Amino acid sequence: DAGVIQSPRHEVTEMGQEVTLRCKPISGHNSLFWYRQTMMRGLELLIYFNNNVPIDDSGMPEDRFSAKMPNASFSTLKIQPSEPRDSAVYFCASSLLSEQFFGPGTRLTVL
């Protein structure tokens, strides 16, 4: 299994632009999580899905952030419009029975 796949691996964009991060969870996993990591705040849970349904999005910072999981093998996290303070590493993780596996992350820089 290729593990959790994320794309892109790095993105540099200008303030105001739309950013879309993509995630393919491990096949058969039924939970998917989006995290954001910064030096200042550590690892923060943004939103997670169980069986493609959003369970808790209380970690999503603002309305500029949205996430979808149209099917069991794909999820997106969108930021529109992006701001410099959104610069961070965004991780996607999936799990089946407690053991959670992380993707390689997307390093986002908003200028």
Add this chain to the structure above:
Amino acid sequence: EDKVVQSPLSLVVHEGDTVTLNCSYEVTNFRSLLWYKQEKKAPTFLFMLTSSGIEKKSGRLSSILDKKELFSILNITATQTGDSAIYLCAVEDRGTYKYIFGTGTRLKVLA
């Protein structure tokens, strides 16, 4: 509010030393506790603990859980420079499937 607290925040040791990392938690519906190692990329899974008093071991790393006192420790013996990383502790909530992460312990092992 559910929380996971790790200590110390950072640690610098010499090769060959033994270290103990601490993780305490207050989570309403505990399901499991997980330890991760994060070097420059994504967190990688180390251990999952669900039962008190049973030590999990992998090479020079070992971990144990105390569900009565609500903490876990991660031990690393005969440390090597390759052990330098951030070690993250997370607790899974049985009711919500959510993982609550601590801020991590940054370990640096000097040659």
